[in-house]
Amino acid sequence: MTDFDVKVCPRRTAAPPSCSSEHSTTRIAENNLDLQKEDHEKEVEVLRKENRRLKEERVGLQRQTEEEAQVHTDLQDQVIQLTRHVKAIPELRKDLHNLQTQRDDLGRKMKNQSEQARAKMSVITRQLLCGMVEEEVISRLTSDSPDQIYEVGNLSTAFDGLQKATRVLERHQQEQKEGYESQMEALTLKVEHLQNQNNQLQKLFREKTSVNDSNSQEVARLNTENMAIPELKKQLSELQRHKQELEVQLEEEVEREKEEVEREKEEVEREKEEVEREKEEVEREKEEVEREKEEVKREEEEMEEVLRKQKNTENEAKARFSQEASRLTAENMDFEEQLDMKDRLIRKLRNQIKSLQTSEEANQTPAPTITNEYLGMLEYKREDEAKLIQYVILDLKPRGVNMIPGMAAQLLFMCVRHADYLNDGAKLKSLMNAIISGVKKVITDHQEDFELLSFWLSNTYHILSCLKQYSGEEEFMKQNSPRQKKNCLQNFDLSEHRQIFSDLAIRIYHQFISVMEKTLIPMIVPCMLEHESLQDISSMKPTGFRKRSSSIYEDQEVCTIYSLFQQLSLYHSTMSQHGMEEGLVRQAVKQTSFLVGADTLNNILLRKDMCSCRKGMQIRCNISHLEAWLKEKDLVQGTMATLKPLCQAAWLLQVNKTTDDDIKDITEQCSELSPVQIVKILNSYTPTDDFEKRVAPSFVRKIQGLLQDREGGSSQLMLDTHYRFQVTFPFTPSSQALELLEIPSSLRLGFLTRI
Structure with missing residues (x-):
């Protein structure tokens, strides 16, 4: 029993209450109702703020979904373009195969034409030999009967006929010779044209293979991103659905609270009019208000439970997203391994093509004599100098080729040694100037590339050390091995170039x-x-x-x-x-x-x-x-x-x-x-x-x-x-022995020959 009940119960058995006591009880009831009303209004205000916050979150999620949809459309456009590029690759392979078959057909045609030409030459020689036999028979007949006397007219006519026949044969022979020469020129031009076409097609094939590699990498990346997009959309749809459910619940609760507040207002007004008659009803209403408070609290707990469940679902979604990301990274690594395998296969095919080309060249040119011992020199043709500088200096990347430190400098010095060995001053001077110009161009084009500057500072220092070590001067030969002493320069003094390389190394440093x-x-x-x-x-x-x-x-x-x-x-x-x-x-x-x-x-x-x-x-x-x-x-x-x-x-x-x-x-x-x-x-x-x-x-x-x-x-x-x-x-x-140095195939220096 409450304090209010203790005060009220004795008055029920006593005489009728006075007006002042009734007025005090009504004032207490009104105060209680005002307090309840204020509490309800505060709760309604809190729910409104929560509703506004959820609406803002919904707007943010909608904006995020629109951005992701835009990104998805962009990715789909890129995938379409990449699929078009990928579809063009089989056509290029077919074109390459057709060109190879055309080259084989041209080779067979050239062989047939050469055999026909040999047959025609044999026929012509046989005819000429037959003519010679007839003349010998005629001369033999004249020698057998020297006493026989012919008329002068008959002899002159016979001689004229022989002269005409010889002129006809000479003219025929000259025409055949000119025809064969024109045919040979046409065939040589045709062969050169086919070689140019073959080179162009190989270049086009390399470019398209590089494009194919980049396209495949981009496709792999886009596939990984596309595979993540449906999961994100699903998560967004779940979040939106949870949000809509929460909004519906909030709206229902707000409406319910409004209805309850209105109903309570009506009850309060009615209670004000009937305070004297319905005190028990006021107490019952108090109990109802307490019960409503409990319901509100229970609803708040339910809301907290819903929010907690929502957080749990978000955490689960994040966990699923992380698992999906790990799976996608694993698949990405698998794709990269497949791409590496394809790259190795392409390199293998390129090496086979190069070997076929070298075998054809070997069939056309006599094979060089092979020596069992190398001299630590590299031979190259004068016209291949620009290619040497391009591959060893301009195109060489520090991480692109797996080679020992200082190999670029040693390869260039081996070429210098061969020019010195041939006593070719013009070739040596041209090579040294080309090396210096190439290194200057590299460091000028990559002024902020620390790795490239470090690479060429090291190689420039190694070139300078090689010029000293193999110069033939006693102060630099103290630690040379007997083999290294034999490999010293023989014909030229490159001390002036040592100073040039020293200045270049200072600049790079x-x-x-x-x-x-x-x-x-x-x-x-x-x-x-x-x-x-x-x-x-x-x-x-x-x-x-x-x-x-x-x-x-x-x-x-x-x-x-x-x-x-x-x-x-x-x-x-x-x-x-x-x-x-x-x-x-x-x-x-x-x-x-x-x-x-x-x-x-x-x-x-x-x-x-x-x-x-x-x-x-x-x-x-x-x-x-x-x-x-x-x-x-x-x-x-x-x-x-x-x-x-x-x-x-x-x-x-x-x-x-x-x-x-x-x-x-x-x-x-x-x-x-x-x-x-x-x-x-x-x-x-x-x-x-x-x-x-x-x-x-x-x-x-x-x-x-x-x-x-x-x-x-x-x-x-x-x-x-x-x-x-x-x-x-x-x-x-x-301590590196130049004669033991092997050239990596990845440097594309097949035009160099180890001596």
């Missing part, structure tokens, strides 16, 4: 360093200064700089010290894969380390928020990581000296800066920093908490007075980040 610097400069400040790898430092900033953003890189991807190491490791592995000489690798790493140290120190000098004890600890920690990376790559020697100014600046930020002993330690330890840099760091020093103090001006003046007496003190504040160390090319002889 500076371009190579510039490409690395462009990539590293945006990473140095975020990695070395702004990234906090030590614990409990990231939340502490110097006093007075707490609202300042860290740098311009704040909105970009977060860079850590490990991002810098990853980029440096990529550079080092690329240089190692290309067989770059170890000393040259050390010089490149030394230049990049100088850039890291100089750019970091310049930013410390420019930014007060970087001049603190905690920041000095962070910088020293990052330098330790960098030193560990250099030790791992065996590159510490000569490289850590470039980081000494930065190490001393980090030490200066951490050391005490109060007593005279501190002044002495600073002047002794900061030998790589200029007096201007030391004073700038001390003036910019900013404490990170209340326990530290700024550097006293008197302390700075004392240090400044001592540093003025330092010998060779520089007045330069900022370091020159564009400074370049002088590059040198140490001579390192190669």
Whole structure:
């Protein structure tokens, strides 16, 4: 029983209630009804907001489905175009087969025509021999009867007849000869025309095969995307259906709530009129209101359950999508393997075509004599020089061919050796100029390609080393094997060309360093200064700089010290894969380390928020990581000296800066920093908490007075980040035997002959 019941029950047995008590009970009932009304209105407002949110989600889903439909139509158009291209491939194969059959028919026709010509020549020779026999018989008859005397007229007529016969035979022979010559010229022209057509068709076949490869790759990609689209559509349709169901439920509940509110309003009005008579009904209505509240709560729980189920379905859909994506990736890998098999089959067919062509050429030309021992030289025709430069320099990609490091340089030097062996100065000069021009063109066309610049820096260095190792000079032949000593140049001195290749290598090196610097400069400040790898430092900033953003890189991807190491490791592995000489690798790493140290120190000098004890600890920690990376790559020697100014600046930020002993330690330890840099760091020093103090001006003046007496003190504040160390090319002889070097078939150098 409630408190209200306790107060009301005694009055039922007593006398009739007064007007004041009835007025108080009606006021209490009205207040309760107003509170219930406000609660219902709040619940209705919440449901309206939920309805609006669901409508917005529905609009977003509809927009997403329209975009996916547009993408699907675009993909279908591309698939149609690709199918058209694929249908054209069998026709090209048929054309190639028809051309091959035509070539075989022409060969048979040429053989038949040659046999007919031989038969005609034999007939003509037989006729001429018969004529000679008749003349011999006539002469023999005249010699048998020398005493017989003929008339002069008969002899002259016979002689004239013989002359006419000989002239007729000569004219006939001349006409036949001219006819045969014209036929031979026509046949040669026809053969040349057929060869040109065959070359054009082969070129067209190669182009169409490349188009076919690209089309097949695009088809595979589109198939994977198309297979994912139906699942996405199905998921969207399910989500839309769930959304529609939720909207219908919400609308029904809102309508139901509205009806209940209206009904309650009517009941309240009716209760106001009949408060005195229907107190029990008011209590019953209260119970009904409580029951309705429970129903509303139950409905809310049901709504939460529906939303939870919806989330579960979404999670299940995501899981199915991830499984489908993994399956599609597996199928994509299978398709790639099939494409690789087709590529290998195409290469095999091309090799068979080349072997057939070489066999036909071998049938037409006498076979060269085969020697059992190679001399480490490559022979080529003068007209194939442009093809050699095109395949070995201009078209060669670092990742396109699997070959040993420095092979391109060794192949070119073997061609140089053969020109020297033939004592052909014009051919040697033309080849050297073509090599230099080709390398210059490659590095000019790919000025920002780090991998290509690394590849040709290594090969240019190897060409320079080969010109020294096989020059015949004693200082470069000390480590040569007996066989390598025999392979030295014999007729020409190429010392002038060594200087040209050295200048070319210096040019490639500076371009190579510039490409690395462009990539590293945006990473140095975020990695070395702004990234906090030590614990409990990231939340502490110097006093007075707490609202300042860290740098311009704040909105970009977060860079850590490990991002810098990853980029440096990529550079080092690329240089190692290309067989770059170890000393040259050390010089490149030394230049990049100088850039890291100089750019970091310049930013410390420019930014007060970087001049603190905690920041000095962070910088020293990052330098330790960098030193560990250099030790791992065996590159510490000569490289850590470039980081000494930065190490001393980090030490200066951490050391005490109060007593005279501190002044002495600073002047002794900061030998790589200029007096201007030391004073700038001390003036910019900013404490990170209340326990530290700024550097006293008197302390700075004392240090400044001592540093003025330092010998060779520089007045330069900022370091020159564009400074370049002088590059040198140490001579390192190669142990590779040129006579054992084999040419990969993928280089397409079939026109070269190993000597």
